[in-house]
Amino acid sequence: MNNDRGDKLALLHDLGVRVWLSRSGQADPAATAKGHDRAPAEEPVRQGSPADSTAMDWAQLEKTVARCHACDLHRGRTQTVFGTGDRQARWMIVGEAPGAEEDRRGEPFVGRAGQLLNAMLQAAGFRRPDVYIANIVKCRPPDNRDPRPDEAASCSGYLDRQIALVEPQLILAVGRVAAQRLLKCETPVGRLRGRLHRYGESPGVPVVVTYHPAYLLRSPREKQKVWQDLLFALEQGGT
Secondary structure (H helix, E strand, O other), X not given: OOOOHHHHHHHXXXXXXXXXXXXXXXXXXXXXXXXXXXXXXXXXXOOOOOOOOOOOOHHHHHHHHHOXXXXXXXXXXXXXXXXXXXXXXXXXXXEOOOOHHHXXXXXOOOHHHHHHHHHHHHHOOOOHHHOEEEEOOOOOOHHHOXXXXXXXXXXXXXXXXXXXXXXOOEXXXXXXXXXXXXXXXXXXXXXXXXXXXXXXXXXXXXXEEEOOHHHHHHOHHHHHHHHHHHHHHHHOOOO
């Protein structure tokens, strides 16, 4: 990172902390190239029938998500929100669902919550392009409600494949929905924080749980807890 000291202190001030962890920024690898081969038209993924994505590469997976009709969320979307960032990232950030701005732009974590997430990452020594960011579901739920269990289940294979392709050293689950879906539990975020969890089959990917940036915008006093969570995540070897 090339931020000067003033920039770093400003970021940490946003998180309510007074210390700084430095880390060399990693180059953002080239994104997967657009497909050049001509392919026949494909049918959309039909209602109630999520595609088997277990062997898909990035291009196939992104195309499948873009045409997915496996749950009712496709009816109200402007576009799917696939994911963004370094596809060989050390850290993967998983949130719950796109909001209105994400639906318009096709990118997760934009707007005020995205700006705060960027500050969180920079405070831990990462730039946004250093990580890979995705959501539990790829389409915006109506009125920004939480995704229903059936909707999350319809998208679960897509997220599973993204995680398998990235092979992150650590997953940072932000918010209740992301944490509970990844860990298959109903435990509140406050009780999941401060502990190392595992995603997937043994040995699994280390998972650290923290609060969602949107929650921090409503409850800024909790920012210090997020800083503690970031320090804990860095201690787990995801640096």
